[in-house]
Amino acid sequence: MTEARHRPRRTVGDSLEDFERDLISNLYYQRGTTIESASGPDGYHTLAVTVRDRLVDRYARTAAAHYAANPRFVYYLSAEYLLGRQLRQNLLYTDTERWVRPIAEDLGVSLEALEVYDVEPGLGNGGLGRLAACLLDSLATLDIPAVGYGIRYEFGIFKQTFRDGRQVERPDDWTFYGNPWEFPAPDDRQLVGFYGATQPDPRDPGGLRRVWVPGETVRGEPRHMLVPGYGTQTVNIIRLWQARASRESFDLARFGVGQYVEAVDDIVRAENISKVLYPDDSTEPGRELRLKQQYFLVACSLRDIIRRYRLRNSGWEHFADKVVIQLNDTHPVMAVTELMRLLVDEHGVGWDEAWDITRRTFNYTCHTLLPEALETWPVRLLERLLPRHMEIIYAINHFFLEEVRAAYPGDTDMPRRMSIIQEGDERRVRMAHLAVIGSTAVNGVAELQTKLLAETTLHDFAVLWPERFHNVTNGVTPRRFLRMANPRLSELITGALGDEGWLTDLERLHGLGTHADDPDFRAAWRAVKRQNKGDLAAAVERATGVLIDPDALADVMIKRFHEYKRQQLKLLHVITMMNRIRADPQATYVPRTVLFGGKAAPGYLAMKQLIELVNAVAGVVNTDPVLARHLRVVFPPDYNVTKAQFVIPAADLSEQISLAGKEASGTGNMKLALNGALTIGTLDGANIEIRDRVGADNFFLFGMDAQAAADLRRSGYSPRAYYEADFELRLAVDTIASGAFAKGDRDAFAPVVDAMLHRDEYMALADYRAYVDCQDTVEQAWLDTERWTRMSILNTARCGFFSSDRTVREYCERIWKVDPVRVNP
Numbered sequence: 057m058t059e060a061r062h063r064p065r066r067t068v069g070d071s072l073e074d075f076e077r078d079l080i081s082n083l084y085y086q087r088g089t090t091i092e093s094a095s096g097p098d099g100y101h102t103l104a105v106t107v108r109d110r111l112v113d114r115y116a117r118t119a120a121a122h123y124a125a126n127p128r129f130v131y132y133l134s135a136e137y138l139l140g141r142q143l144r145q146n147l148l149y150t151d152t153e154r155w156v157r158p159i160a161e162d163l164g165v166s167l168e169a170l171e172v173y174d175v176e177p178g179l180g181n182g183g184l185g186r187l188a189a190c191l192l193d194s195l196a197t198l199d200i201p202a203v204g205y206g207i208r209y210e211f212g213i214f215k216q217t218f219r220d221g222r223q224v225e226r227p228d229d230w231t232f233y234g235n236p237w238e239f240p241a242p243d244d245r246q247l248v249g250f251y252g253a254t255q256p257d258p259r260d261p262g263g264l265r266r267v268w269v270p271g272e273t274v275r276g277e278p279r280h281m282l283v284p285g286y287g288t289q290t291v292n293i294i295r296l297w298q299a300r301a302s303r304e305s306f307d308l309a310r311f312g313v314g315q316y317v318e319a320v321d322d323i324v325r326a327e328n329i330s331k332v333l334y335p336d337d338s339t340e341p342g343r344e345l346r347l348k349q350q351y352f353l354v355a356c357s358l359r360d361i362i363r364r365y366r367l368r369n370s371g372w373e374h375f376a377d378k379v380v381i382q383l384n385d386t387h388p389v390m391a392v393t394e395l396m397r398l399l400v401d402e403h404g405v406g407w408d409e410a411w412d413i414t415r416r417t418f419n420y421t422c423h424t425l426l427p428e429a430l431e432t433w434p435v436r437l438l439e440r441l442l443p444r445h446m447e448i449i450y451a452i453n454h455f456f457l458e459e460v461r462a463a464y465p466g467d468t469d470m471p472r473r474m475s476i477i478q479e480g481d482e483r484r485v486r487m488a489h490l491a492v493i494g495s496t497a498v499n500g501v502a503e504l505q506t507k508l509l510a511e512t513t514l515h516d517f518a519v520l521w522p523e524r525f526h527n528v529t530n531g532v533t534p535r536r537f538l539r540m541a542n543p544r545l546s547e548l549i550t551g552a553l554g555d556e557g558w559l560t561d562l563e564r565l566h567g568l569g570t571h572a573d574d575p576d577f578r579a580a581w582r583a584v585k586r587q588n589k590g591d592l593a594a595a596v597e598r599a600t601g602v603l604i605d606p607d608a609l610a611d612v613m614i615k616r617f618h619e620y621k622r623q624q625l626k627l628l629h630v631i632t633m634m635n636r637i638r639a640d641p642q643a644t645y646v647p648r649t650v651l652f653g654g655k656a657a658p659g660y661l662a663m664k665q666l667i668e669l670v671n672a673v674a675g676v677v678n679t680d681p682v683l684a685r686h687l688r689v690v691f692p693p694d695y696n697v698t699k700a701q702f703v704i705p706a707a708d709l710s711e712q713i714s715l716a717g718k719e720a721s722g723t724g725n726m727k728l729a730l731n732g733a734l735t736i737g738t739l740d741g742a743n744i745e746i747r748d749r750v751g752a753d754n755f756f757l758f759g760m761d762a763q764a765a766a767d768l769r770r771s772g773y774s775p776r777a778y779y780e781a782d783f784e785l786r787l788a789v790d791t792i793a794s795g796a797f798a799k800g801d802r803d804a805f806a807p808v809v810d811a812m813l814h815r816d817e818y819m820a821l822a823d824y825r826a827y828v829d830c831q832d833t834v835e836q837a838w839l840d841t842e843r844w845t846r847m848s849i850l851n852t853a854r855c856g857f858f859s860s861d862r863t864v865r866e867y868c869e870r871i872w873k874v875d876p877v878r879v880n881p
């Protein structure tokens with residue numbers, strides 16, 4: 057394979073002079089221009105490829121080392137990746153920023169000016185997609201042989217803009233300037249079938265092996281992006297599939313008779329598969345194209361995995377020893393049936409052996425507790441789109457239900473509850489059941505969620521197969537979310553700890569604990585936060601025109617808009633603060649800036665209305681001279697990874713206020729605590745584990761726990777009773793109802809008020825009093841600057857556990873059973 061002599065003898069240089077020479081040469085030969093006439097995009101692109109070349113060299117050595125070792129590989133299948141900007145990361149990981157700075161200065165350009173062209177690939181919705189990116193970062197950092205598979209959406213998550221305060225979605229044309237970070241690999245393209253029919257296989261008359269003749273075929277062309285490890289030579293890849301029409305799709309006959317547009321109908325239809333990311337977080341629209349996307353990802357990736365396996369192995373008996381596939385939520389779960397189809401139909405492996413291989417190969421991560429987020433697909437749709445897969449699902453279900461009946465003789469309800477097929481007017485395939493049945497290990501993403509999964513959603517499976525259930529608490533990469541996002545704090549930490557070892561061994565942050573009582577260190581800590589808040593204030597002013605006071609308490613709620621996350625509760629608190637100031641304008645108040653960030657799914661009308669209301673409240677607060685003296689509300693549009701990196705280092709208070717038992721884990725909670733923000737939160741998701749580690753004294757806890765919430769719901773929840781019993785709550789709701797945020801129009805936000813008073817699905821009103829009182833405690837703590845600083849330092853010091861390196865180590869040891877392969881320099 058990749059012998060040293062097949063690479064350029066001297067690949068890329070390792071001095072400032074080499075780097076500068078390569079830059080000029082790349083500008084000239086790749087962009088066809090010179091320093092004198094280069095545009096901004098020319099400059100960005102050239103810098104990007106010059107840095108990238110340093111990674112290519114490492115990647116070639118990684119591929120060679122992997123080939124030589126023939127190790128067990130982790131294949132991560134995910135419909136979403138939120139990688140964030142690439143340039144800064146790759147400068148850091150190649151340690152070349154120290155050269156780029158002086159060179160850029162010399163040429164009179166700034167890195168910051170070039171960075172505006174570094175568009176983040178928004179190939180995901182939220183936490184699930186960002187987690188995938190963090191895990192890949194840690195896999196490479198830990199030298200684990202791994203490949204991430206995904207879809208190269210032409211349009212990623214929409215750009216959020218506000219018009220009259222309303223969310224307006226614009227397409228995310230993220231490759232407009234070209235993408236210097238990806239490499240096409242057309243030789244590794246795959247063909248994917250859809251529709252058609254199945255027939256008996258003459259080689260297996262009457263048996264389980266059958267032939268599928270698809271009615272449509274589409275090509276998948278991979279491109280890869282490099283995923284470097286930090287502080288190591290390993291560079292893994294993420295392979296993203298793009299749909300292309302197969303060559304036959306061009307209709308020459310129609311073209312010949314002048315039907316030029318109709319001639320490309322099939323091409324357009326095929327290429328639509330990877331056209332756009334579905335912008336729904338946690339709730340599924342269940343559309344045919346979405347299922348096509350999912351199968352497209354799965355079919356391309358599995359064939360690629362088999363191709364790679366066969367480079368060094370033959371036969372099937374070692375497949376499950378060399379290959380472990382992680383299914384990121386239910387989106388790629390059709391892979392279970394596809395591997396069965398490939399083994400049984402295409403490779404002639406017997407059913408039982410194929411099932412054994414399949415089951416040993418897959419593992420499944422569940423990221424939710426919301427029943428509506430567990431995908432199901434109509435049987436009729438599957439029968440049409442993937443007829444052979446539907447047959448395989450029936451067969452898997454048949455053997456599975458035999459097992460269930462054997463385990464629970466005489467129990468007729470159990471097979472009905474556990475079946476892959478959900479009966480009813482419209483029969484549906486339950487993807488989560490298929491995932492659990494087809495996997496070795498199933499995991500939740502925080503302790504509470506894993507426990508609740510086993511007690512509720514997947515209870516019957518947890519009873520039948522307790523050994524399959526695991527918890528692996530999420531984590532975040534300290535490289536991007538501490539070192540890159542917060543260079544000032546990183547420097548302070550490195551100074552205090554003596555070296556940068558914490559970047560790959562985050563538990564070393566414990567060493568900061570002793571500094572928490574040092575007044576000088578505290579002052580330095582505060583100074584960093586203050587500077588970060590100054591930077592944020594400038595960015596917020598540019599984005600929204602609203603001035604914010606960098607000395608005010610920075611209270612941030614950054615996450616997708618979802619009822620269960622309860623932005624409405626935060627808003628009720630904001631309105632309560634307003635009402636208090638209005639009632640007594642002369643009193644003293646803790647100055648506060650409330651920052652919201654997040655998108656709502658375009659079809660999620662209730663949340664789009666809430667966004668409109670947040671903006672309306674912001675408009676009233678920020679322009680009222682009395683209110684604005686104490687309070688500002690800002691909502692910079694288009695929250696994404698790039699913006700997260702700006703906001704998180706400047707936050708004082710982290711809002712993690714979901715209804716207990718609904719947020720699977722959260723990862724923003726970890727990023728904020730790691731950057732010294734204090735959390736106000738419920739006992740939900742990973743909040744619980746954060747509080748356990750930072751200490752109850754350093755965490756603002758409020759509200760019902762999951763048990764209390766479940767009990768209240770069961771006893772018959774009436775939001776109206778809370779409204780009537782609490783004067784401030786009533787006033788807050790009435791303020792909305794009065795039209796105060798709609799120039800007197802009482803109808804404008806009536807649906808929001810109605811939802812609060814008559815449904816309040818996530819019981820925000822029940823937690824209102826505890827929340828508002830807890831916010832008063834927050835302000836008491838804030839007034840004691842020294843105490844607050846100490847709490848902040850201790851949050852950072854004690855959050856080392858939440859590194860995604862730890863998460864990946866747990867997956868490696870308990871689920872993947874993989875070992876690192878070192879790559880020599």
Ligand code: GPK
Binds near residue numbers: 423424429722723741
């Ligand atoms: C969970 F089910 C889903 C989904 O469709 N999208 C998504 O982002 C999130 N998630 C959870 O809501 C978070 O609690 C969790 O931290 C994150 O996945 C990563 O596990």
